[in-house]
Amino acid sequence: MNDYYEILGVDRDADQAEIKKAYRKKARQLHPDYAGPESEEAFKELSVAYETLSDPEKRRMYDLGGPDALRGGGAQGAGFGFGDFFDAMFGGGFSAGFGSSAPPSRTQRGKDQRVALEITLEEAAFGGVKEITIPSYVLCHACSGSMCEPGTEPATCANCRGSGVVVQVQNTLLGRMQTQAPCPACQGYGTTIPSPCHECSGTGRVRTTRTLSVEIPAGAASDVQLRQTGQGEVGPGGGPAGDLYIVIREKKHPVFDRHGDDLHTWITIPMTTAALGTDFQLDTLDGPTAVTIRPGTQPHEEIVLDGLGVGRLQRPGRGDLHVHIEVEVPTKLDARSRELLEQLAEIRGEEHVQPHHREQGFFERLRETFTGQ
Ligand SMILES: [Zn+2]
Ligand SMILES: [Zn+2]
Known part of the structure; x- marks a missing residue:
């Protein structure tokens, strides 16, 4: 047999209000109508605990000798009905008459x-x-x-004696009609x-x-x-x-675009740097970070810096930082630069435009079929 105080989840010196509050809370969780038939035993146990501790005389006996003291006295199972349950749940008044209930509280939960x-x-x-x-x-x-x-x-409202409602009697053709309305003196709260x-x-x-x-x-x-x-x-x-x-x-960042946990940034390098390669310091969220441009870097190439992106939400690790490379070709050349580039082109045999060499395509084959060439 579990301890009644433990079943209700209250201290041994809890007062009646605390016991009632604890019972209401647990009864809501355990009542078979809400929690299903498997909670029936637990609910019965809770009911017995409440029945005992809510009665000062039974509680005193329980405190003296535990549940056995009550069993010996034959107090166990002394009619604990639904009236008690609803009284505890809804603050009394339920068993006094269907439809009547305690006035609403002025205290309400705040808005989200x-x-x-x-x-x-x-x-x-x-x-x-x-x-x-x-x-x-x-x-x-x-x-x-x-x-x-x-x-x-x-103070208890004098107009409705704390009930929060007033009964109005009207004489109609059908006889006297009684209607209930919220008390105008206390707005139905029962107190002023x-x-x-x-x-x-x-x-x-x-x-x-x-x-x-x-x-x-x-x-x-x-x-x-x-x-x-x-x-x-x-x-x-x-x-x-x-x-x-x-x-x-x-907020949008001036340099980094975020896609999920990954970051993207764009850099522009001169064509000479693309050809020759270089090392430089890139400002990342983690501070200046060494980046190597390999010799022969092509336009639109991408360097991925692992783990320099955004932290993953509720998971360990971080995304990556993608550095996209644009290659800049000079648009204006002075005489000396032009001379050097012409020399370079000559050395490399790059004076002529090279067409792309491709496999013979669909349209070429089609033309041959029709012209017989
Ligand atoms: Zn105040
Ligand atoms: Zn009133």
């Missing part, structure tokens, strides 16, 4: 918030921490979300706030800007959403905050 965050390519490549400042609702510090001026408390907090005008939260640090994962890209649980707006009545979604916008 969505903000855009612009990052640089460097931040996308390596990840990092960035501060953002956003307009938001935060908990009112003066009243800690109670909505009441410090030292005061909400006699002295609203001066700081938040009785709303439990204040509008302000807040700054928070956001961890940007390496590999982040435009439209990636970072969810920050509980960092959205604090709800009305100081309710729990919603979530914050940070939508990444990546």
Whole structure:
């Protein structure tokens, strides 16, 4: 037999409110109507634990001798019905009459918030921490979300005696008609706030800007959403905050184009460098990096620098940096350059245009067929 306190997940000195809250939470998870028949045993166990601990007398006996003390006293299985279950789930009133329920709470969960965050390519490549400042609702510090001026408390609404509803009786041709409507004095909440907090005008939260640090994962890209649980707006009545979604916008880089995790960049080299080759330093995201242009490099050739691209999102490793090479041919030649190039051409026998030599193509064969040549 498991410990009842463990079954409910509460401390041994938990008060009745805590026990009830813990039971509601667990009952939602374990109730066979929601969780399926396999949870039936666990739900029964939970019910027994709650039945015992929610009754001060039974709890005292349990504390003295554990569940055996109760069994000996014959208290086990003493009718724990669905009325108890619904009372615990929905805050009482359910078994008092179908259709009636506790008034709604003024405290509600806050809205989720969505903000855009612009990052640089460097931040996308390596990840990092960035501060953002956003307009938001935060908990009112003066009243800690109670909505009441410090030292005061909400009062039970006198108009509806805390039920949140008023019954209106109308005489019609068909007889007396009863209708229920939200109480106008308390807007259906069942309580009034006699002295609203001066700081938040009785709303439990204040509008302000807040700054928070956001961890940007390496590999982040435009439209990636970072969810920050509980960092959205604090709800009305100081309710729990919603979530914050940070939508990444990546700034265009002047030199590097990003395709997935790979980067592409273009360099132009003179035709002499293409022919002779050279070593030079290329500025990459990792700083100056040695690059070798081999002698005889052709236009549109590409050099791939492994692992100098963008970090992979939620995976180890990085993409590559592709260096695309353009070869520049001089458009204006001075007399000396022209002379040297003419000499070079002569040495290499390059004075004439060489046609491409190809296999005989389809059109040539077709022509021969028709002309008989
Ligand atoms: Zn306040
Ligand atoms: Zn009322």
